[in-house]
Amino acid sequence: MSELTNVSVIGAGTMGSGIAHVFALGGYDVNLVDSSKDSLEKALSSIKNNLGKQVKKETITAEESDNSLARIRFETNIGSVDNSQLVIEAVYEKKEVKEKILKELDSLCPRETVLATNTSSISISELALVTNRSDKVIGMHFFNPVPVMQLVEIIKGRSTSGETFLFIKSVVERLGKIPVEVNDSPGFISNRLLMPMINEAVFALMENVSSAEDIDQVMKLGMKHPMGPLALADFIGLDVCLNIMEVLQEGFNNDKYSPCPLLQKKVAAGELGRKTGVGFYDYS
Ligand SMILES: NC(=O)c1ccc[n+]([C@@H]2O[C@H](COP(=O)([O-])OP(=O)(O)OC[C@H]3O[C@@H](n4cnc5c(N)ncnc54)[C@H](O)[C@@H]3O)[C@@H](O)[C@H]2O)c1
Known part of the structure; x- marks a missing residue:
């Protein structure tokens, strides 16, 4: 595979925005694409803000911050992906939305371009089927906040080639992150374990077993979790949590993964957590 210089993030x-941040800081040219101008503007300000925090902590210099920002192109046109050797899809956790994007990317990108998806739970093998390059489709599951979290789950679909896997593994390592190899299965490892715990915490809240603060306190003080499950759900996004539970329920065909009605209610009400200012907690 040719040397990686240009990465697109959809x-x-x-x-x-976090993925664009770490690639730009790693010295790659980044093409960050979103259909919403508003999202691109928010991404610019959040990347600036997060790079600023790193400068303050003296983990990077002001010059590195400026150079990283200068390496990111903000684009609404998906056609701009055509000279990237790697494209990472990070749109909504909805299979049909991801399939549409991957199909489009497959027609726009050179044959050697690797198409990675940051899906949290959807089958890589099934997503790959909409392309004509299933050997070059792979899961690259970053964690939030991307500039801080070290782990990246690398998920091999049924047809992902060994060459594609080794390429992505070396890219992850060059970003200073730690890859874990995972076979394709709903929710992979992280969300198969994490989301049922979050969902159960929402059930406990709905059934008035305790307050949100106290449910979180139990997991923080009793299990040494850095953040309680409800605060974590707000951080991830309640829509993302709901979508993942639906993928687990359908993928395993098992109702033990049924999303809690309170989670569904919150999402329907647009209370998605930090990103909308209210979830299980109020951030306004
Ligand atoms: N939030 C998390 O903690 C987390 C962690 C790991 C993985 N993920 C996964 O990452 C992906 C993105 O999640 P997120 O939390 O960043 O979502 P988000 O809602 O914050 O962002 C999704 C972005 O995709 C854009 N978008 C939607 N359709 C598009 C299209 N057709 N073309 C271009 N842009 C489009 C939207 O405008 C939006 O800006 C999901 O698959 C999610 O499961 C999320």
Whole structure:
């Protein structure tokens, strides 16, 4: 595979902006694409803000911060992906939305371009089917906040080639992150374990077993979790949590993964957590 110099990221939300940040800081030219101008503007200000925090902590210099920002192109036109050797999709956790993007990317990108998806739970093998390059489709699951979290789950679909896996593994390592190899299965490892715990915490809240603060306190003080499950759900986005539970329920065909009605209610009301200012907690 040719040397990686240019990376495109599709979707400039919570994850896409963080992924663009770490690639730019790693010295790559980044093309950050979103259909919403508003998302691109928010991404610019959040990347600036997060790079600023790193400068303050003296983990990077002001010059590195400026150079990183200068390496990111903010684009609404998906056609701008055509000279990227790697494209990472980070749009909504909806299979049909991701399939549409991957199909489009497959027609726009040179044959050697690797198409990675930051999906939290959807089958890589199934997503790959909409392309004509299933050997070059792979899961690259970053964690939030991307500039801080070290782990990246690398998920091999049924047809992902060994060459594609090794390429992505080396890219992840060059970003200073730690890859874990995972076979394709709903929710992979992280969300198969994490989301049922979050969902159960929402059930406990709905059934008035305790307050949100106290449910979180139990997991923080009793299990040494850095953040309680409800605060974490707000941080991830309640819509993302709901979508993942639906993928687990459908993927395993098992109702033990049924999303809690309170989670569904919150999402329907637009209370998505930090990104909308209210979730299980109020951030306004
Ligand atoms: N939030 C998390 O903690 C987290 C962690 C790991 C993985 N993920 C996964 O990352 C992906 C993105 O999640 P997020 O939290 O960043 O979502 P988000 O809602 O913050 O951002 C999604 C972005 O995609 C854009 N978008 C939607 N359709 C598009 C299209 N057709 N073309 C271009 N842009 C489009 C939206 O405008 C939005 O800016 C999901 O698959 C999610 O499951 C999320």
